[in-house]
Amino acid sequence: MGLSAWLILAAAVFCIGLFGVMTRRNTVGILLGIELMLNAVNINLVAFSRFHGEVTGMVLTIFAICITVAEVALGLAIVILLFRMRRTAMADQVDWLKG
Amino acid sequence: MTLEVIGFWILAVLLVGSALAVVLTKNLFHSVLWLALALTGTAGVFLMLQAEFLAGVQILLYAGGVVTVVVFAIVVTERLVGETLSHTSRGLVGGATVAGVLLMLLVNTLMRTPVPAVRIPFEADPTHLIGRELMTRYVLPFELLAVILLVSLLSASYFARPED
Numbered sequence: 001m002g003l004s005a006w007l008i009l010a011a012a013v014f015c016i017g018l019f020g021v022m023t024r025r026n027t028v029g030i031l032l033g034i035e036l037m038l039n040a041v042n043i044n045l046v047a048f049s050r051f052h053g054e055v056t057g058m059v060l061t062i063f064a065i066c067i068t069v070a071e072v073a074l075g076l077a078i079v080i081l082l083f084r085m086r087r088t089a090m091a092d093q094v095d096w097l098k099g
Numbered sequence: 100m101t102l103e104v105i106g107f108w109i110l111a112v113l114l115v116g117s118a119l120a121v122v123l124t125k126n127l128f129h130s131v132l133w134l135a136l137a138l139t140g141t142a143g144v145f146l147m148l149q150a151e152f153l154a155g156v157q158i159l160l161y162a163g164g165v166v167t168v169v170v171f172a173i174v175v176t177e178r179l180v181g182e183t184l185s186h187t188s189r190g191l192v193g194g195a196t197v198a199g200v201l202l203m204l205l206v207n208t209l210m211r212t213p214v215p216a217v218r219i220p221f222e223a224d225p226t227h228l229i230g231r232e233l234m235t236r237y238v239l240p241f242e243l244l245a246v247i248l249l250v251s252l253l254s255a256s257y258f259a260r261p262e263d
Contacts, residue, residue: 001104002214002215003214003215003216004214004216006107006144006148007214008205008206008209009107009110009111009115009144011205011209012118012202013114013137014205015205016115016118016119016121016122016198017118018194018197018198019122019194020121020122022193022198023188023189023190023191023194024122025187025189026187028127028169028173028176029122029127031169032121032122032130032134032169035134035138035165036121036122036134039137039138039141042141042157046148046150047148050150050218051214051215051217051218051219052215052219053218053221055221055225055228055232056232058152058153058225059229059233061150061153062153062156062229063240065153065156065157065160065161066247066248067244067247068161068165069161069164069165070247070248070252071251072165072168072169073168073251073252074254074255076168076169076171076255076259077255077257077259078258079172080172080175081258081259083176089176092189
């Protein structure tokens with residue numbers, strides 16, 4: 001299996017995640033799509049790192065995983081806050097900035 | 100067919116299938132469980148790419164931590180409103196078009212770009228190298244990451260604090 005096979009697999013997962021982000025109405029569903037996209041990026045980083053015999057990509061993956069965990073914690077806290085204020089988790093109904 | 104090719108295809112089917120299930124199921128809770136499967140499949144990808152340490156991190160942090168936190172959030176928000184969260188989708192055609200076109204562009208570009216087909220061996224054990232790089236060349240980003248984690252977790256607990 002060459003590098004391009006792994007890259008195409010990652011591209012497929014990324015596009016599925018993008019589809020989820022664009023179509024889900026629920027904010028938690030959108031977060032799950034973002035998770036998939038970040039995951040695909042990690043696959044890319046590890047694959048490049050492996051095929052070049054260079055460990056930098058794997059170090060970057062550790063950073064990416066940690067940032068994702070922080071992002072999920074913060075995103076879910078915002079979802080809970082949104083629920084308290086609006087009693088909804090639908091992204092469409094969060095339109096306070098609409099004039 | 101070598102073992103590697105078979106493993107790749109099993110993982111590819113598992114990953115793409117569970118990822119599709121994440122974005123297409125109606126039940127939000129099932130969506131999270133499919134995400135756990137997709138993240139475990141990614142750990143398998145890391146294992147096949149000889150990144151054993153990252154596979155462990157992936158399972159512990161993602162499949163363990165993230166999924167648990169998301170399940171908690173769903174349970175808490177459902178209890179706040181007292182009804183099951185609806186999990187519908189909209190703009191399916193537009194979303195599928197954009198994602199499909201992007202996938203075609205990416206695959207097209209990847210097919211035309213020359214990329215290495217053989218693996219260059221690491222000079223030592225990857226886990227050993229990761230540890231050494233983290234503590235020497237990348238020590239500043241590493242410390243910065245600790246600050247980011249602290250700030251984000253503090254602000255998350257501030258946002259989700261009990262109402263007073």
